[in-house]
Amino acid sequence: MAGQISAKAATDPIRLPAHVVVYRQLRDRVLFGEFEPGQPVTIQGLTEALGVGMTPVREALRRLTAEGALEFLGNRRIAVPVLDAKAIEELAIARKALEPELARRAAQRATQADVMLLAEIDRRLDAAIRRGDVHSYLVENHSFHAELNALAQAPILTEMVDRLSLRFGPSLRVVCGQFGTRNLPDRHKDVLAALASNDGDAAAEAMLGDVAQGMEQIRQGLI
């Protein structure tokens, strides 16, 4: 079966609990837009699709709803949240408040090797855009922000930002699906330059621009 879970590889020293595996699978699906906004999710459907019992599925769903990746539709129904204009505005405010601060701290701590790693990711990101490969674009873009945030050494703030990504992931996919990967400008080059010179203020400024642009893109796309 396609969705089968292999919790233990041949040489895998530790066995991950099933609920963790399920959580990660669903999380990535939401993050990279493999669920459409509004699409209903059923527990029993997932138990069959993933080949596990319902307790792990329930726990993974509980965690994802707590994180805002999924949403309770009142009566015992779970679905991918549909963003309205107000929600997008709130997400934009939160991202603009947090991500520049993380970029500032990342810049203060970034080594040459860190910058090269991020530059490599950004190269792959540009390649994905040129190919029109939406999925790779989403993966690399998330990877860029995640690696950069990790440099900031601020786990709580990073976690908050990760949650925000989960919320607009599905919509980002929809927007890309509409307009393709053209017109996806980013300020990653500015961010990288600021990181390379360990200039926190410049990094924060550039990240603010990148986030503002990204959220504006989503806002426009969803009308």
Added chain:
Amino acid sequence: MAGQISAKAATDPIRLPAHVVVYRQLRDRVLFGEFEPGQPVTIQGLTEALGVGMTPVREALRRLTAEGALEFLGNRRIAVPVLDAKAIEELAIARKALEPELARRAAQRATQADVMLLAEIDRRLDAAIRRGDVHSYLVENHSFHAELNALAQAPILTEMVDRLSLRFGPSLRVVCGQFGTRNLPDRHKDVLAALASNDGDAAAEAMLGDVAQGMEQIRQGLI
């Protein structure tokens, strides 16, 4: 038994699922410091204490850990997180970034009735401080912020702030336990004045001061 759950009151029209009831109970306990930081929590202990099966308990714990209210200690144990200086700094940054914005929006929307409700809460808060009643102080202080944030009509930002409260709730209790309720200055009066005149900037400014003071209090108390 003391911890028995009464999911349905006499006139309660809807019956809440057990996992929701368990979640709320545990959430309030964390929020108002009835768990000490570092105190271990076991699933089976809770099933016996609360008189429900383990699935609802597991789901409630999964949700609380996702929210940062509880923490997995690698080895099979769940505990209330212990805050270090770095964590407090991050929480302070996040609160100072978000709560003033919520206060600004609340001020733009606050009616006379809203202000009176908040003033009443603040009166009870002052009374609790005079009595030296730590638990009531925590309850009313949280109530003040929660009601104010609700006025802002920004569910995502409000949820983010609620999560932050869950993280420093236990430590706030510890600090109050050390120093009593003396020296608990707040800027709530300034906030109320700003709300009454619908002055968003003033409300944000006052809230920034209140948050900064509160987090500084925690920082000092935990050394």
Added chain:
DNA sequence: CCGGGCAAGTTTTGATCAAATTCACATCTA
């Protein structure tokens, strides 16, 4: 001879599953 550390056995605890129950929605009938 005494104390500390290692090891095997016991016990507690977490993870998972399958069955039974409850609930919400839809449909059918009067």
Added chain:
DNA sequence: TAGATGTGAATTTGATCAAAACTTGCCCGG
């Protein structure tokens, strides 16, 4: 149209399995 009913899904429970922690006792070194 309103009420009864059936269907399917969510919820909950209790049992079972596996793993980790604790305890006990033994062995070795000082």
